[in-house]
Structures are given as C-alpha cells and as structure tokens.
Amino acid sequence: MIKHKKIVCKTEENTRFLAKMVAKAAKKRDVFALFGTLGAGKSTFSRYFIEHLSGATEIPSPTFTLVQTYDAPDFEIYHYDMYRLKSPEEAYELDIEEAFYNGVSLIxxxxxxxxxxxxxxxxxxxxxxxxxxxxxIEAFGEEKSKRLEEIFVE
Incomplete structure (x- = not known):
C-alpha cells in the first residue's frame, strides 16, 4: 500500500511546520529518503525535522562528514548525505544497516x-x-500509510 500527499510550502516557515509534522510521525526504523536537486531544500527540511525531535540547534549538513548523529528521546537520528558516494558499497562503511535497524534515518x-x-x-x-x-510525500507500507494520513488529519 502506498499513500501519497503533495504539499506546497510558500515560505521556509511552512517547511519548518511540515518537517515538524512529519517528525512527529517518525518511529524507530523509519527511513526518510529525500530526493531533489541541489538547493531544493533537503537539508533545510532535515534540519527542522532533527531540531523538532532532538532539540539540537547546531545541525550542520553532513556533506563532508557523510553522516551526523543526533539523540532523540526514543531513538537516534542518522542524517546522511550520500552525494559524494562513488558506489553503494561505500555506505556499508557508514554503518547504514545498523542505522536502518536502530534509529531513524534521513538520507x-x-x-x-x-x-x-x-x-x-x-x-x-x-x-x-x-x-x-x-x-x-509517499509512504510505502500499510503502517506508514496510516501514519501519513494521520499527519494531515490533525
């Protein structure tokens, strides 16, 4: 089952609100795959998502480190920037499978x-x-699809 929602954010404050709403629905083992061109807003969305869940205020882009980790009350948040990867196998060096299992991943x-x-x-x-x-926003799987609907019911 796939649920799908399209949201237009006219301001950065709208993006902050959307990121907060999506972050509220996050659960351990969720993977958020962020697609878009350079400058589309992937890092901005991620920053507000992480800020809401962890309370962190210093949230650098993982462009050069490839991954940044943050503590949230119920799980760790792994923020990945795969732009510089030459092959998928390089992701193993970043313990990405462990992140998929133990936390919430923003990629x-x-x-x-x-x-x-x-x-x-x-x-x-x-x-x-x-x-x-x-x-x-597309939620793949029945359980995630239900959560996506709940985000926009509130």
Missing amino acids: EWPEKLGSLLPKDIWKITITTQGAERVFD
Whole structure:
C-alpha cells in the first residue's frame, strides 16, 4: 500500500511546520529518503525535522562528514548525505544497516544507495517552483500509510 500527499510550502516557515509534522510521525526504523536537486531544500527540511525531535540547534549538513548523529528521546537520528558516494558499497562503511535497524534515518541523495535503500520507506521528493517548495510525500507500507494520513488529519 502506498499513500501519497503533495504539499506546497510558500515560505521556509511552512517547511519548518511540515518537517515538524512529519517528525512527529517518525518511529524507530523509519527511513526518510529525500530526493531533489541541489538547493531544493533537503537539508533545510532535515534540519527542522532533527531540531523538532532532538532539540539540537547546531545541525550542520553532513556533506563532508557523510553522516551526523543526533539523540532523540526514543531513538537516534542518522542524517546522511550520500552525494559524494562513488558506489553503494561505500555506505556499508557508514554503518547504514545498523542505522536502518536502530534509529531513524534521513538520507539526502538516496538514489546513490541503489538496492541498499529499503523498500518500506518514506519517500520525499522536493521540487522548486520559484520561491516555493513542493513536497511530494509517499509512504510505502500499510503502517506508514496510516501514519501519513494521520499527519494531515490533525
């Protein structure tokens, strides 16, 4: 089962609110795959998501470190930037399978993972329309689909 929602964020504050709502639905072992071009807003969305769950205020992009980890009350958050990966196998060096099992993963440039990317994920595709950001959120799996619906019922 796949549920799908499309949301237009006209301001960065709208993006912050959306990230907070999605973060509230996050559970241990969730993988959020963030697709979009350079500058689409993947890091901004991730920053607000992490800020809401962990309370962290210093949230650097993992562009050079490839992964940053944050403590949330119920799990760890792993924020990956796969842009610089040359092959999917390099992700093993980042303990990505452990992250999939033990925490919540936010992955920028997930297409670099190839078949390592789990099937039962939250797929968030971000596109730009002028200053606006369009978030196309797909929840794969029945349980995630229910949670996606709940996000937008509140």
